[in-house]
Amino acid sequence: MNLLEHNGPGFKYQVTVRQRGSIAQGTTYNVDNWMNNTLEHMATDPYFPYAVRVQAKNSIGDSTTEAQEKTLYSYEDVPGAIVKNVEVSDISASTVKLTWTWDKIWLEESGAIAQIHGEFRAFKVQFWRVDEKMSTFQEREVSWVEVLPKEVPAGSQSIKSSYIMRNLPQNAAISLQICVTNNFYVGRPSDPITFTTYEGVPGPVNMLEARIRSSNSFTLVWLPPLNEDRNGIIRGYDIAYQTVDGLALGSLHDRSEQINDPNSVSAVLSGLLPNMKYRIHVYARTQFGRGEGSFIEASTTEKAAIGTPKFEIYNVHENSFNVTWVPDAYFGKHIVHYVEYRKEGHSDWQRSTDEIINNYKAINGLERGTYYEVRVTAYDGLYRASSEVQNVGTVGFAAARAIGSNYGWFIGILVAGVLLIGAAVWIYLMHRWRKQDPRVQEKPKTPRDAKAKKSEHEKMYRDSDEDFDR
Numbered sequence: 001m002n003l004l005e006h007n008g009p010g011f012k013y014q015v016t017v018r019q020r021g022s023i024a025q026g027t028t029y030n031v032d033n034w035m036n037n038t039l040e041h042m043a044t045d046p047y048f049p050y051a052v053r054v055q056a057k058n059s060i061g062d063s064t065t066e067a068q069e070k071t072l073y074s075y076e077d078v079p080g081a082i083v084k085n086v087e088v089s090d091i092s093a094s095t096v097k098l099t100w101t102w103d104k105i106w107l108e109e110s111g112a113i114a115q116i117h118g119e120f121r122a123f124k125v126q127f128w129r130v131d132e133k134m135s136t137f138q139e140r141e142v143s144w145v146e147v148l149p150k151e152v153p154a155g156s157q158s159i160k161s162s163y164i165m166r167n168l169p170q171n172a173a174i175s176l177q178i179c180v181t182n183n184f185y186v187g188r189p190s191d192p193i194t195f196t197t198y199e200g201v202p203g204p205v206n207m208l209e210a211r212i213r214s215s216n217s218f219t220l221v222w223l224p225p226l227n228e229d230r231n232g233i234i235r236g237y238d239i240a241y242q243t244v245d246g247l248a249l250g251s252l253h254d255r256s257e258q259i260n261d262p263n264s265v266s267a268v269l270s271g272l273l274p275n276m277k278y279r280i281h282v283y284a285r286t287q288f289g290r291g292e293g294s295f296i297e298a299s300t301t302e303k304a305a306i307g308t309p310k311f312e313i314y315n316v317h318e319n320s321f322n323v324t325w326v327p328d329a330y331f332g333k334h335i336v337h338y339v340e341y342r343k344e345g346h347s348d349w350q351r352s353t354d355e356i357i358n359n360y361k362a363i364n365g366l367e368r369g370t371y372y373e374v375r376v377t378a379y380d381g382l383y384r385a386s387s388e389v390q391n392v393g394t395v396g397f398a399a400a401r402a403i404g405s406n407y408g409w410f411i412g413i414l415v416a417g418v419l420l421i422g423a424a425v426w427i428y429l430m431h432r433w434r435k436q437d438p439r440v441q442e443k444p445k446t447p448r449d450a451k452a453k454k455s456e457h458e459k460m461y462r463d464s465d466e467d468f469d470r
């Protein structure tokens with residue numbers, strides 16, 4: 001009370017404290033210092049009710065206003081109450097329905113004194129990842145008013161409450177327990193229960209940045225979501241982008257080819273416009289889709305001139321060869337390269353797939369023993385530049401193919417066959433003629449045979465002369 005209300009000297013407070021319900025007179029305290037408005041009374045039991053009356057008086061007498069007696073409680077202590085029958089149901093990726101029972105007497109003064117050891121305030125739901133309690137422990141306070149059913153069965157000594165727990169870790173084994181709280185203390189927990197939430201969409205990637213910028217592309221790097229944010233098995237990453245013009249954002253476009261390798265933490269986003277500001281989004285992805293995205297804003301550089309590629313051909317085999325171009329002139333510019341090739345004498349070029357990361361391309365599916373014209377083309381999204389043409393021949397001999405595409409070869413083989421057959425027929429006929437000609441048959445085959453033939457003719461000549469002389 002202020003000085004104007006003392007109305008005389010010797011002002012003091014007279015405080016009477018007694019246990020409520022006790023027939024004892026209690027303890028009276030006189031507080032002479034009018035500025036003091038606190039008093040401590042030694043209590044032996046937690047949250048026990050006391051009847052307290054404060055009377056103001058001075059040297060003339062007591063105050064004219066009758067002092068009102070109020071009920072105050074002693075100190076609060078750790079609750080001894082424990083909830084029972086904790087169960088979970090309706091489990092999803094991030095939510096679960098909790099049910100438990102507790103004593104109806106906790107809502108009464110006798111229960112607050114005997115079991116709560118204070119004013120019944122709330123329930124505390126505590127949960128953590130299995131085997132990671134120290135690092136993942138969390139708790140949420142749920143007021144008993146919030147979970148009190150609208151109708152409590154008459155005569156029932158217990159109350160069954162339910163509560164939907166939201167924003168739980170996804171795809172995680174979780175232990176959970178419930179405690180009773182008063183204004184200052186948390187009671188003993190219930191027996192822990194364990195359940196597993198389903199797989200969901202992942203959290204954001206970390207440390208996203210654009211390492212290299214060019215006139216038409218960015219090299220992006222990032223770190224996977226934290227273990228507690230993965231919410232399942234990471235299947236890959238999605239990249240999207242949109243233009244930024246002041247406070248206006250353009251339409252969101254997905255990268256044409258998303259990342260299906262969960263271990264990949266970098267990518268090149270190409271096909272952009274020079275000197276343009278972009279917002280780039282990266283999302284981790286599980287089987288349930290992409291999760292929360294991370295984004296950065298970065299600008300492409302001014303347009304730079306594109307040079308003519310220079311390349312070499314290596315590892316030439318029957319059906320393939322390797323084309324390798326010099327990357328130094330294009331480092332950091334993110335030029336798209338592809339290889340064009342055609343057989344000599346053909347007009348149509350065949351084209352390989354685009355190459356962004358590597359500076360080489362393997363060309364397969366070729367014909368053996370065939371010469372090809374090869375060139376490399378660079379493309380920056382706006383302009384193309386093709387290299388000089390190089391010739392290369394695959395290993396082996398060319399295989400015969402359709403008559404229409406090898407007409408000269410077919411005619412040559414046909415003429416050679418006719419000539420061969422004609423020569424064979426001529427030789428055969430000459431051999432028959434020689435055997436049938438008598439002149440050829442009487443001709444001696446060797447000098448020895450000719451000498452014998454001559455002796456025989458001389459003998460016949462002598463015999464004919466002798467017959468004539470007779």
